[in-house]
Amino acid sequence: xxxxxxxxxxxxxxxxxxxxxxxxxxxxxxxxxxxxxxxxxxxxxxxxxxxxxxxxxxxxxxxxxxxxxxxxxxxxxxxxxxxxxxxxxxxxxxxxxxxxxxxxxxxxxxxxxxxxxxxxxxxxxxxxxxxxxxxxxxxxxxxxxxxxxxxxxxxxxxxxxxxxxxxxxxxxxxxxxxxxxxxxxxxxxxxxxxxxxxxxxxxxxxxxxxxxxxxxxxxxxxxxxxxxxxxxxxxxxxxxxxxxxxxxxxxxxxxxxxxxxxxxxxxxxxxxxxxxxxxxxxxxxxxxxxxxxxxxxxxxxxxxxxxxxxxxxxxxxxxxxxxxxxxxxxxxxxxxxxxx
Amino acid sequence: xxxxxxxxxxxxxxxxxxxxxxxxxxxxxxxxxxxxxxxxxxxxxxxxxxxxxxxxxxxxxxxxxxxxxxxxxxxxxxxxxxxxxxxxxxxxxxxxxxxxxxxxxxxxxxxxxxxxxxxxxxxxxxxxxxxxxxxxxxxxxxxxxxxxxxxxxxxxxxxxxxxxxxxxxxxxxxxxxxxxxxxxxxxxxxxxxxxxxxxxxxxxxxxxxxxxxxxxxxxxxxxxxxxxxxxxxxxxxxxxxxxxxxxxxxxxxxxxxxxxxxxxxxxxxxxxxxxxxxxxxxxxxxxxxxxxxxxxxxxxxxxxxxxxxxxxxxxxxxxxxxxxxxxxxxxxxxxxxxxxxxxxxxxxxxxxxxxxxxxxxxxxxxxxxxxxxxxxxxxxxxxxxxxxxxxxxxxxxxxxxxxxxxxxxxxxxxxxxxxxxxxxxxxxxxxxxxxxxxxxxxxxxxxxxxxxxxx
Numbered sequence: 105x106x107x108x109x110x111x112x113x114x115x116x117x118x119x120x121x122x123x124x125x126x127x128x129x130x131x132x133x134x135x136x137x138x139x140x141x142x143x144x145x146x147x148x149x150x151x152x153x154x155x156x157x158x159x160x161x162x163x164x165x166x167x168x169x170x171x172x173x174x175x176x177x178x179x180x181x182x183x184x185x186x187x188x189x190x191x192x193x194x195x196x197x198x199x200x201x202x203x204x205x206x207x208x209x210x211x212x213x214x215x216x217x218x219x220x221x222x223x224x225x226x227x228x229x230x231x232x233x234x235x236x237x238x239x240x241x242x243x244x245x246x247x248x249x250x251x252x253x254x255x256x257x258x259x260x261x262x263x264x265x266x267x268x269x270x271x272x273x274x275x276x277x278x279x280x281x282x283x284x285x286x287x288x289x290x291x292x293x294x295x296x297x298x299x300x301x302x303x304x305x306x307x308x309x310x311x312x313x314x315x316x317x318x319x320x321x322x323x324x325x326x327x328x329x330x331x332x333x334x335x336x337x338x339x340x341x342x343x344x345x346x347x348x349x350x351x352x353x354x355x356x357x358x359x360x361x362x363x364x365x366x367x368x369x370x371x372x373x374x375x376x377x378x379x380x381x382x383x384x385x386x387x388x389x390x391x392x393x394x395x396x397x398x399x400x401x402x403x404x405x406x407x408x409x410x411x412x413x414x415x416x417x418x419x420x421x422x423x424x425x426x427x428x429x430x431x432x433x434x435x436x437x438x439x440x441x442x443x444x
Numbered sequence: 445x446x447x448x449x450x451x452x453x454x455x456x457x458x459x460x461x462x463x464x465x466x467x468x469x470x471x472x473x474x475x476x477x478x479x480x481x482x483x484x485x486x487x488x489x490x491x492x493x494x495x496x497x498x499x500x501x502x503x504x505x506x507x508x509x510x511x512x513x514x515x516x517x518x519x520x521x522x523x524x525x526x527x528x529x530x531x532x533x534x535x536x537x538x539x540x541x542x543x544x545x546x547x548x549x550x551x552x553x554x555x556x557x558x559x560x561x562x563x564x565x566x567x568x569x570x571x572x573x574x575x576x577x578x579x580x581x582x583x584x585x586x587x588x589x590x591x592x593x594x595x596x597x598x599x600x601x602x603x604x605x606x607x608x609x610x611x612x613x614x615x616x617x618x619x620x621x622x623x624x625x626x627x628x629x630x631x632x633x634x635x636x637x638x639x640x641x642x643x644x645x646x647x648x649x650x651x652x653x654x655x656x657x658x659x660x661x662x663x664x665x666x667x668x669x670x671x672x673x674x675x676x677x678x679x680x681x682x683x684x685x686x687x688x689x690x691x692x693x694x695x696x697x698x699x700x701x702x703x704x705x706x707x708x709x710x711x712x713x714x715x716x717x718x719x720x721x722x723x724x725x726x727x728x729x730x731x732x733x734x735x736x737x738x739x740x741x742x743x744x745x746x747x748x749x750x751x752x753x754x755x756x757x758x759x760x761x762x763x764x765x766x767x768x769x770x771x772x773x774x775x776x777x778x779x780x781x782x783x784x785x786x787x788x789x790x791x792x793x794x795x796x797x798x799x800x801x802x803x804x805x806x807x808x809x810x811x812x813x814x815x816x817x818x819x820x821x822x823x824x825x826x827x828x829x830x831x832x833x834x835x836x837x838x839x840x841x842x843x844x845x846x847x848x849x850x851x852x853x854x855x856x857x858x859x860x861x862x863x864x865x866x867x868x869x870x871x872x873x874x875x876x877x878x879x880x881x882x883x884x885x886x887x888x889x890x891x892x893x894x895x896x897x898x899x
């Protein structure tokens with residue numbers, strides 16, 4: 105009886121947005137009289153930080169610092185339709201709607217600035233810090249603050265924009281299954297190192313090396329929080345979680361976090377996260393959805409590492425100590441009877 | 445975290461100011477100081493509480509319901525049964541034309557899973573609602589139940605749901621979704637080895653910190669404001685409008701920060717009945733799942749069974765992949781027909797295989813309806829696919845990572861569902877994993893590119 109080490113790999117891809125498309129989201133953007141920008145949505149922030157990412161997309165597009173953008177969301181009276189926050193669609197779908205709305209608002213803003221500066225709007229650019237200037241002649245400029253005031257009180261213009269993003273729905277061919285499930289995919293490859301106690305069947309995940317391709321990391325710190333959390337969830341799925349431990353038998357289902365097990369802080373694997381960016385052709389600044397895919401590859405990587413360690417395959421999730429022990433016993437029984 | 449910018453550098457030309465910056469989250473100080481508002485932080489002076497009477501049986505006919513004693517219980521304001529729900533039969537995805545309506549808001553004739561909602565009790569305190577719920581008498585005639593997907597699909601199995609004869613979801617392609625590409629039999633005929641393996645999983649709970657719930661306030665203008673932690677505001681509004689036969693303009697959904705969703709709050713379960721309760725009583729109503737309800741009543745990730753049969757050559761090429769997937773929807777559809785279909789679109793994984801045959805089934809059993817969860821339709825598929833890839837590599841005595849390089853999809857490759865691959869990056873992820881994990885592979889694999897095949 106011993107503690108044995110093993111290593112496993114898995115590689116995956118994951119579609120962005122609802123399968124087969126047909127999932128719209130809208131955004132409205134307007135400026136306040138002093139040149140702050142409000143984004144109106146009905147999208148839901150699940151704690152992952154949707155509002156922050158939408159602020160950055162709007163700010164980048166209009167050409168202002170992120171703190172000048174505020175998000176008003178999750179209210180069906182004030183926000184235009186959003187299909188919802190699921191299917192790794194928030195950043196991609198809603199982000200595209202915000203970008204389109206912000207582009208329209210930016211255009212009005214530049215037109216007002218052009219009137220104030222008596223130049224053509226096409227000759228103007230933003231400096232990213234709150235000013236609009238003539239390309240090649242930055243001394244000729246106007247602040248966005250003054251531009252918004254001018255729009256409101258002199259020019260009678262609404263600096264605002266509408267955004268809508270819809271991937272047309274695809275209908276699978278009934279016989280061949282020909283269809284367009286998604287427009288872009290995120291990718292990952294994970295290597296897991298484990299220890300397996302062949303006396304108790306317990307598996308300890310020592311480390312996971314997670315390489316994720318995310319399109320574009322719009323806010324790297326937030327990408328990291330999602331990827332690390334997802335990695336933990338994947339390990340939890342692989343080794344711990346189920347509401348029906350003896351499925352298809354309905355008994356012994358956990359009803360609280362004492363009987364429904366998940367790894368605690370002491371069970372966390374050493375986690376290394378590497379990001380690669382291949383921008384999606386139709387993503388806002390190239391972003392893909394990564395919320396779901398980041399929790400998937402750890403599961404098979406851990407399963408493969410367990411085989412590498414002790415030579416048994418557990419093809420049923422979750423891979424509990426009980427299942428590992430039963431497989432080891434069956435293996436030993438087979439070896440012994442084979443020898444005899 | 446490290447960003448490896450050397451990959452695909454020529455595809456990222458723009459100069460950006462705000463994008464790519466780790467700006468501190470605007471909401472983080474609120475979260476860590478307890479100032480962030482959640483739906484349950486709303487308080488109303490005359491708030492009522494709704495508790496559900498649930499089926500103790502996996503499958504049973506409802507012979508009679510007697511609510512008289514519960515109605516007399518101190519603090520009880522209203523007891524709601526199926527006859528009070530204007531459009532009691534519903535299904536969530538009817539909004540995007542995925543029917544049929546197959547689930548009751550409150551059971552009337554029969555229950556098809558242990559925990560199914562039968563009677564709602566509305567009282568002035570949670571305690572009174574619980575106590576009164578215990579006094580509702582439902583007379584059941586227990587029916588045989590089926591829990592195993594294979595058993596459910598056999599002729600003569602108990603019928604879980606009258607809207608799904610045969611216990612499977614009827615797609616326009618028949619009893620399963622199909623993908624057919626190349627010639628699967630020729631693929632197997634040419635293979636050096638064939639490996640068929642079966643993978644399975646049990647249901648998994650989304651386990652959000654904040655349980656599913658809502659608080660509904662009737663407004664003076666005959667509208668209803670519903671403070672909810674749904675993941676989809678208009679999904680909830682539009683389904684509620686259908687179920688309560690109320691025009692949409694009478695409904696106002698207000699969300700906010702949600703304490704974790706993971707797919708568990710995509711169903712429309714608590715809002716319609718809570719809004720109905722508010723309409724019937726004229727008072728604000730709270731309906732919030734207990735942790736036990738979140739664990740065993742709220743839809744989990746479906747259990748799945750996946751059979752993969754592969755044909756592989758000694759040189760590492762996958763030449764045939766046949767997948768049969770079964771998704772255990774439990775008693776009602778919710779989002780499961782969508783999830784099973786998403787699986788069909790996902791196979792054969794991120795690999796280019798010339799001959800593919802995929803069948804995915806959505807099966808009904810007498811258990812808690814399953815629904816959306818992070819990785820919907822794909823998580824268990826990836827477990828099966830990637831364990832299978834490991835077994836195949838070992839079968840032909842090849843390094844598991846190198847085996848994946850040989851089969852990885854690249855730009856321009858036609859997938860089984862007949863779309864050309866664009867924006868692939870599996871190769872580069874594996875190259876980087878090889879480096880970071882010190883898992884060496886032959887130089888020719890490190891020279892590969894997703895953007896084009898080497899000549």
